[in-house]
Amino acid sequence: MRLNCIINGAAVSVDIDADARLIDVLRDALALTGTKEGCAEGECGACTVLIDGLAVNSCLVLAAQVEGRSLLTIEGLASGDGANALQRNFIERGAIQCGFCTPGMLMSATALLMRVQQPSREEIRRALAGNLCRCTGYEPIIEAVAAAADEMAGPA
Amino acid sequence: MAAFKYVGLSPPCPDAFAKASGELRYATDLRLAGMSYACLLTSPHAHARIDSIDARRALQVSGVIGVYSHEDAPATRYCRYRIVPGQAGCVDDESLFAVTARFVGDRIAAVVATSPQAAREGVRRIEVGYTPLPAVLSAETALEPDAAHIHAGGNLLHRFDHATGDAPVAPADAVRTCTRVSTQMLHHAAIEPHTCLANFDASGRLTVWSPCQSVYGARTVVADLLGLAYNKVRIVKVPMGGSFGGKQEFILEPVTAYLAMRTGRPVCLTLDREACIRSTMVRAQQRSDVRSTVGADGLILDLEVDTLLAAGAYASSSPDYSEAMAHKLTRLYRVGRYHHRGRVAYTNTPVAGGMRGWGAPDIATCAEIHLDQVASRLGLDPLEIRLRNLVHPGDIDPLTGHSVGEAWVRRCLARGAEAFGWRERVGLPAGTGRIRRAVGLACGAHKNGIFSDAFPEATTMTLKMNEDGSLDLNASIHEVGAGSAVTLQTIIAEELDVAPQMISTREADSESTPYDFGCFGSRLTYFCGAAARALAAKMRARLIEAAAELLAVASENLCAAGGRVVPLGGGDSGLSYAQIVQAARMRYARDMIVTHTHRGTSNPGSYCVQFAEVEVDVLTGLVRVNEVLTVVDIGRAINRQMVEGQCRGAIQSGIGSALCEEVTIDGAGRTGAGGFKNYHLINAADMPPVRVLLVEHDGDEGPYGAKSVGEIAVVPTAATIVNAVNRALGTRLATLPLTPDRILAALGDRAPSGSREPACG
Amino acid sequence: MAALATALGRATPASRLIAGGTDVMLQLRASGERPDLLIDISGMGELVFVREQGGRIHIGALTSFARIEADGLLRIHANCLSQAAAHVGSAQVRNIATIGGNVANASACADAIPALLALDADLGIVDRTGQVRRYPLREVLARAGGPRPGVGEAIVDLSFASLRDHQRSAFAKVGVRSSVAVARLNAALFVTLDAARASIAGARIAFGSVAPVAFLDERVAAGLCGRALDEDTAQRFADACAALVTEAIAQRASRPYKQWAIRGLADDLWNAIRGSPTH
Ligand code: FES
Numbered sequence A: 001m002r003l004n005c006i007i008n009g010a011a012v013s014v015d016i017d018a019d020a021r022l023i024d025v026l027r028d029a030l031a032l033t034g035t036k037e038g039c040a041e042g043e044c045g046a047c048t049v050l051i052d053g054l055a056v057n058s059c060l061v062l063a064a065q066v067e068g069r070s071l072l073t074i075e076g077l078a079s080g081d082g083a084n085a086l087q088r089n090f091i092e093r094g095a096i097q098c099g100f101c102t103p104g105m106l107m108s109a110t111a112l113l114m115r116v117q118q119p120s121r122e123e124i125r126r127a128l129a130g131n132l133c134r135c136t137g138y139e140p141i142i143e144a145v146a147a148a149a150d151e152m153a154g155p156a
Numbered sequence B: 001m002a003a004f005k006y007v008g009l010s011p012p013c014p015d016a017f018a019k020a021s022g023e024l025r026y027a028t029d030l031r032l033a034g035m036s037y038a039c040l041l042t043s044p045h046a047h048a049r050i051d052s053i054d055a056r057r058a059l060q061v062s063g064v065i066g067v068y069s070h071e072d073a074p075a076t077r078y079c080r081y082r083i084v085p086g087q088a089g090c091v092d093d094e095s096l097f098a099v100t101a102r103f104v105g106d107r108i109a110a111v112v113a114t115s116p117q118a119a120r121e122g123v124r125r126i127e128v129g130y131t132p133l134p135a136v137l138s139a140e141t142a143l144e145p146d147a148a149h150i151h152a153g154g155n156l157l158h159r160f161d162h163a164t165g166d167a168p169v170a171p172a173d174a175v176r177t178c179t180r181v182s183t184q185m186l187h188h189a190a191i192e193p194h195t196c197l198a199n200f201d202a203s204g205r206l207t208v209w210s211p212c213q214s215v216y217g218a219r220t221v222v223a224d225l226l227g228l229a230y231n232k233v234r235i236v237k238v239p240m241g242g243s244f245g246g247k248q249e250f251i252l253e254p255v256t257a258y259l260a261m262r263t264g265r266p267v268c269l270t271l272d273r274e275a276c277i278r279s280t281m282v283r284a285q286q287r288s289d290v291r292s293t294v295g296a297d298g299l300i301l302d303l304e305v306d307t308l309l310a311a312g313a314y315a316s317s318s319p320d321y322s323e324a325m326a327h328k329l330t331r332l333y334r335v336g337r338y339h340h341r342g343r344v345a346y347t348n349t350p351v352a353g354g355m356r357g358w359g360a361p362d363i364a365t366c367a368e369i370h371l372d373q374v375a376s377r378l379g380l381d382p383l384e385i386r387l388r389n390l391v392h393p394g395d396i397d398p399l400t401g402h403s404v405g406e407a408w409v410r411r412c413l414a415r416g417a418e419a420f421g422w423r424e425r426v427g428l429p430a431g432t433g434r435i436r437r438a439v440g441l442a443c444g445a446h447k448n449g450i451f452s453d454a455f456p457e458a459t460t461m462t463l464k465m466n467e468d469g470s471l472d473l474n475a476s477i478h479e480v481g482a483g484s485a486v487t488l489q490t491i492i493a494e495e496l497d498v499a500p501q502m503i504s505t506r507e508a509d510s511e512s513t514p515y516d517f518g519c520f521g522s523r524l525t526y527f528c529g530a531a532a533r534a535l536a537a538k539m540r541a542r543l544i545e546a547a548a549e550l551l552a553v554a555s556e557n558l559c560a561a562g563g564r565v566v567p568l569g570g571g572d573s574g575l576s577y578a579q580i581v582q583a584a585r586m587r588y589a590r591d592m593i594v595t596h597t598h599r600g601t602s603n604p605g606s607y608c609v610q611f612a613e614v615e616v617d618v619l620t621g622l623v624r625v626n627e628v629l630t631v632v633d634i635g636r637a638i639n640r641q642m643v644e645g646q647c648r649g650a651i652q653s654g655i656g657s658a659l660c661e662e663v664t665i666d667g668a669g670r671t672g673a674g675g676f677k678n679y680h681l682i683n684a685a686d687m688p689p690v691r692v693l694l695v696e697h698d699g700d701e702g703p704y705g706a707k708s709v710g711e712i713a714v715v716p717t718a719a720t721i722v723n724a725v726n727r728a729l730g731t732r733l734a735t736l737p738l739t740p741d742r743i744l745a746a747l748g749d750r751a752p753s754g755s756r757e758p759a760c761g
Numbered sequence C: 001m002a003a004l005a006t007a008l009g010r011a012t013p014a015s016r017l018i019a020g021g022t023d024v025m026l027q028l029r030a031s032g033e034r035p036d037l038l039i040d041i042s043g044m045g046e047l048v049f050v051r052e053q054g055g056r057i058h059i060g061a062l063t064s065f066a067r068i069e070a071d072g073l074l075r076i077h078a079n080c081l082s083q084a085a086a087h088v089g090s091a092q093v094r095n096i097a098t099i100g101g102n103v104a105n106a107s108a109c110a111d112a113i114p115a116l117l118a119l120d121a122d123l124g125i126v127d128r129t130g131q132v133r134r135y136p137l138r139e140v141l142a143r144a145g146g147p148r149p150g151v152g153e154a155i156v157d158l159s160f161a162s163l164r165d166h167q168r169s170a171f172a173k174v175g176v177r178s179s180v181a182v183a184r185l186n187a188a189l190f191v192t193l194d195a196a197r198a199s200i201a202g203a204r205i206a207f208g209s210v211a212p213v214a215f216l217d218e219r220v221a222a223g224l225c226g227r228a229l230d231e232d233t234a235q236r237f238a239d240a241c242a243a244l245v246t247e248a249i250a251q252r253a254s255r256p257y258k259q260w261a262i263r264g265l266a267d268d269l270w271n272a273i274r275g276s277p278t279h
């Protein structure tokens, strides 16, 4: 079947199997390999993408389910060639080690900041609870999200 | 303390933006023309003879290219852990595909297909006839006289007996204590699943792309197994989404390489999470009886450990791993006599192998839980008993005869106790309500590199300076995500006084980067860092020598500073590095390239001390860790942020091993279904705030005093948490993990038989 | 809706209905099964709603847990359901998983079910003729064997009575982690207080993760009736819960743990009931 949707701002039309997972269509058919697969069971969050602004596990969603919707993946985050505020804070604050959880973390954080302008540490922890990281101990990630939120809110 | 220009700062890793933008290509992101996908069929039985393999239905699946099993693969046995040919302690007991299934998850067959879906479907359709054999699921049962043999030589894979010193005559008021501590099978849980890609081209060359920790080690294992000359096998280290030791051994490289050879196509093999847990390797299940005689003054007079470790179905690194456990405590404490006996048994369970800390967390967990029990019997503060026994800088480890080096563990403990407020907090009551609160601490020791009397420590690196003064480091770097590249960059930058960004690095490639054993054994910063420093010093000497000729002055009167070679007394008459490179080439036909082979001659202790506060809900048995303080005898932090990052990540892993991580098996040897659904990592919501203190000093052979961090940082964590829980509850829990079930069982008489803490054997 | 009925008309026992998809996707992948028909209803916006109508709260079957958690009406009328929704999986899963899917799948540990049982919810189920019939949830759960709803049926909405004065509800759960954990135990309590708000006039309590499907327990509920909101009642309540759990999971290895841990949940439920603001 044919899938039509918007990915990172661009209209996409692609042939898919009715039972194809969204993650496979993104990574294989569309070569958007920034979205990672760490568990295929909705537990690690490495595959997180945004559908109409909501963070979801792309390993748990049928590609067919995003017909007509708007998707944001890690490839759509950077502004032009440069890092956006979240990415920059992740880079500067040691929130990235092996980097495998990073795309998913960034997408969950993006969804949070779209919903809540200046989240508390607790809100950040909760929003990221579905994104596992084995390298960083989370704290630098949480700090990076908080710092990015502050930056985006601008001077009070 | 010398002033540094780059050392101790925190520049991000060179590939950080590529990671943050999704551009970095990990192994699973690589696509080759004609790529095919492999899927493994693994044994559903813990122990079974394979009578037949019928692949006909699998071959009918559209897209399936071939089905492979022991029926056509070489029967050659190999050791997945071997780094160098002929390595002592390696047992060749594993083959590409099992003839006898030895654990649930053992490789039986592989399907190669044009899509992962077809490969999976093919695997479902293979019919295997098994004759189940009696299975032994624990080291205890494996060593019973009538236990079924897992390998021809019997189940006792390895044993050792190390003793040193004489126990002083124990005074009458000395206490003798024995604790049985059990640690569980753990999954490394790198978020990137195990994966490998291989291609065998028409010219007969095999290329393997693998997120591995030793391209040269992988090369010898793969080439020997497949009968290829070493120069026909190229192993390329690709970006790695975490390892923690789980990707140190060569688990997927041999089988993927074989499948590529057989099919003549690029083959990608990626395991799902369940298979990563079951079919790669785990940290060994072990139990140790720790017996001590401790004087009323708290001095450890005698320490005896008896370890029984389950190796799983194949030897892998278990013999060496168990030996490593015996070599930690004598570099942590001064003990009158130390005696460690160990036995390692084959079991029909997932293969045990190296994991972050390599035996050090295992033995520290045992000894530190024990020591808290001793302290409580003596009425001593846990801090005090440790202060009275910890090693001092320059002590000789009686087991090896080598110095523990600049062992500043006592300072770590003192500084940590102060920063944590230990003395004020240790006496606070735990409370009597639903929530009990208490603090705990533990110490740990590990090593710095692989130098020993039995194994050399060496590496070779090349540094080339370009016409613009930029540099290319050619070294077999295996970046595991911990900052190897930026660490080496920083050291070279410091030595040559150029910005770290001026130095390019590359990852290991057995075809083009010089020999190195690999990234393991806590050797990167301490040893490879020292090599990089010496390499950069060589380059500096060469630059100065060329500048001296060009300027017609004596080289003793020149020095390198700010990317230039300048007269010692200052002045601006020097030459920039770029000028030197250009002029040396044009005038003397000389290249600014240096190669250095570095040799290690020491292996001092690395140390870490941790403090934690926990809250235990006595109704649900759930533990909440409120805060952790970790203090590391780092010597020198080359990249402060990376060092802290290692410390924080280690705490996440260590808390998990104390409380909730466990690869469980049922009575039939099956690991629980599901991957991360049943293997619980600490997530962001449950991760406590962590404070990191670094104790810095000069000394040892590491660059600027630097020592290792990635492994040592996890060593005391589990014991710290367990000690805090025991203090909060007044229990003596010593079987890990401290699940809510175990905690509640220990709290009351509600224990079903068998769940009480077992006594020493 | 008409399209749904048509699709349901083609359904066979080998067909699968996709609401959010979180559970079905995993089941399909694990089994390798390829359904003859995948009925993807996830795009049916008309099944996403929370509204009050005729003294009842109605929730569309495809309403996600994220929506339920955030919904103001439910915070007032169904605190236990808001809490249960907040405890479902991760943020990502709460965005996809739907209440209808959770009920249809009816796993032992599904968080929404004890809450809906405590609220005495009923389900609107559409069949292949397009007709919607209503069934009390507790009866649907009791239907022997087979998937719920049956072949050719789909849940379209759930409803329960709006909260009246003096009524309160609470949800409690214990998992391996504080969040993103499958429930090892979950429970929901709904009480009606007397006019003076000093004692309990009526109660419903449901337990999850102790039997193959969550269930309402009349005895524990009855034990609360007529009792004051005091420490003595709290103790009796905890004892009754513990006795119930002991009985319900007589043979399971987890019994020693759960029969004690349920006291923690009882404590949580009790504190929430006592502490929650009156309507
Ligand atoms: S891959 Fe989707 S959550 Fe792990």
Ligand code: FES
Residues within 6 Å of the ligand: A095, A096, A097, A098, A099, A100, A101, A102, A132, A133, A134, A135, A136, B191, B241, B242, B481
């Ligand atoms: S950075 Fe490696 S898993 Fe998060």
